[in-house]
Amino acid sequence: MSNPAGAFQINVRAAIARARVRIKGTLHDPVWLIAETIIPIFSIGGYVLLYRALGAPASYTGFVIIGGAMIAFWMNMLWHMAAQFYWEKEVGNLEMYLVAPISRMAILLGMALGSAITMGLRVFGILLFGTILFGVSLSIGDPIALLLIFTLTLASLYSLGILFSSLYLLWGREAWKMNELMQEPIYFLSGFYFQVRGNVVVPLAMQFAAALIPMTFGLEGMRRILVFGEGLQSVAFDIVALAVFSVVLFFLARMMLSYMENLAKKEGRLTLRWQ
Amino acid sequence: MVTNADVGGYDVxxxxxxxRRIINLxxxxxxxxYGSITTRENLWFFSQLYGLPGDEARKKIVSLIDEFGLTVYVNTRTHKLSTGYRQRLNLARGFINDPKVLFLDEPTLGLDVITAKRIREIIRSRVKDDSGRCILITTHYMVEADEICDRIAIIDRGRIIALGTPAELKRMVSTQSIVILETPPIQGGTSFLSSVEGVSGFSQADEPSTGRIKLKVVLKDESALQSVLQSVTSKGGKILTLSKSEHTLEDVYIALVGKGFE
Structure with a gap:
């Protein structure tokens, strides 16, 4: 190779390449677009009709649309990122990553970046269909606050994704059970389809438990901006909480990935199949 | 005891x-x-794991596609490729960073004869006249090792028991004789052969088309042949054919390890 690239440059190229694979792979399959943008409308529609039948305030419909859109990122982090790392091991890609002069973090960041872009399409689709079909009016009160909340939500979620990926290195297929175990309680606690914070019918203990999930802050902040038209000041707490989650989870994820990788190498099961 | 190791002058x-920059596997x-992207896109992806700049990557991909006969499938998603073409792509990927040391683990496993031959030719041409490049192959195909390797190590139970050029290894058993005999299946198996005096090792192959078994026996000297024939017939076998064989690497393996591949 002429002028060999530096370590940082190689890792950036690897992350971009992994993101491109994700995007290209997705775009090669148009069925995905229908499955990811049209199908979720059915479950969202169920909640919208229910709230309307119960005479709930119009803002509740907005909650559901935003929650339904953001579920994509949660699912993506759990299933398309952490579980995909297991798949990478099964097909032999992990060995290639270990042999190449790159950090595993670069690959995971690439996976996160690629899925954030493809999931962005889903979110856009749901917001568009949701607002047209159900007549929900969403307004961007403060674009900077919205951008901050959205970016930090993704950063904390994907850091959590990298953390889970390291568990897949160690547990293999067993880690799927953990995903299934976490899926529904987190849907419930973080309030994908209803507001958690300040909701009088949600017990305090549940609100406290919800505060341990970064998604709760992301959803709350986005709803305040998009449904109630509030600004930076009223979502400052959510922004700070998400920033703390992002930093702490990122460092935890790095430490855990390195620890699990070394442990798996020592025990010789990093490239074992069908664990 | 080995306390350190280096590859290409770098401590591992x-x-x-x-x-990692100078090796591949x-x-x-x-x-x-990734099956959902094309042959070209896959090669591009792997080129980026080694930080190849755009132009260099493109040139390298074009040349590998040509060398490995992948031109027809360059824009085909790889999940549609046959096993042989996938392995060609896999090998092309291994050369994407022009490695000084390439590790090949059973490179022709499960491939048809023509594809396997083509792959062996490519491997051979890659190291020919290039003393700065090394390809380390692990294989169970002795013919393959004989055809493409300059130096061979025979490993048994994790230990190297012989190391040398194919000719050197064959000379190790040149004083020994190899006979091939066919017999109907023997009740109780053929393990008794290993205790016959003068036998270095043996291998057995079933011949479903004839219902016979073919025994390849390595003898320390030809005088042991009589004992072998006697022991086979005494165990209920019947000598249907008997011939002498030239030395191959498989004979070396049998002689050194004491048994054929299991």
Whole structure:
């Protein structure tokens, strides 16, 4: 190779390449677009009709649309990122990553970046269909606050994704059970389809438990901006909480990935199949 | 006891990132990459893991596609490729960073004769006249090792028991004789042969088309043949054919390890 690239440059190229694979792979399959943008409308529609039948305030419909859109990122982090790392091991890609002069973090960041872009399409689709079909009016009160909340939500979620990926290195297929175990309680606690914070019918203990999930802050902040038209000041707490989650989870994820990788190498099961 | 190791002059522990830039790995039977993208896109992806700049990557991909006969499938998604073409792609990927040391694990595993031959030709041409490049192959195909390897190590139970050029290894058993005999299946098996005096080792192959078994026996000297024939007939076998064989690497393996592949 002429002028060999530096370590940082190689890792950036690897992350971009992994993101491109994700995007290209997705775009090669148009069925995905229908499955990811049209199908979720059915479950969202169920909640919208229910709230309307119960005479709930119009803002509740907005909650559901935003929650339904953001579920994509949660699912993506759990299933398309952490579980995909297991798949990478099964097909032999992990060995290639270990042999190449790159950090595993670069690959995971690439996976996160690629899925954030493809999931962005889903979110856009749901917001568009949701607002047209159900007549929900969403307004961007403060674009900077919205951008901050959205970016930090993704950063904390994907850091959590990298953390889970390291568990897949160690547990293999067993880690799927953990995903299934976490899926529904987190849907419930973080309030994908209803507001958690300040909701009088949600017990305090549940609100406290919800505060341990970064998604709760992301959803709350986005709803305040998009449904109630509030600004930076009223979502400052959510922004700070998400920033703390992002930093702490990122460092935890790095430490855990390195620890699990070394442990798996020592025990010789990093490239074992069908664990 | 070995306390350190280096590859291409770099310490494998202290300078691992430098080692990784000059090595690559291809495992037979594995299909790394992504089935939802094309052959070209897969090669581009792997080129980026080694930081190849755009132009260099493109040139390298074009040349590998040509060398490995992948031109027809360059824009085909790889999940549609046959096993042989996937393995060609896998090998092309292994050369993407022009490695000084390439590890090939069973590179022709499960491939048809023509594809396997083509792959062996490519491997051979890659190291021909290039003393700075090394390809380390692990294989169970002795014919393959004989055809493409300059130096061979025979490993048994994790230990190297012989090391040398194919000719050197064959000379190790040149004083020994190899006979091939066919017999109907023997009740109780053929393990008794290993205790016959003068037998270095043997292998057995079933011949379903004739219902016979073919025994390849390595003898320390030809005088042991009589004992072998007697023991086979005394165990209920019947000598249907008997011939003498030229030395091959498989004979070396049998003579050294004491048994055929299991």
């Amino acid at each position: 522990v202290e300078e691992a990132p430098k080692v 291809v495992s037979g039977g594995e299909t790394p990459g």
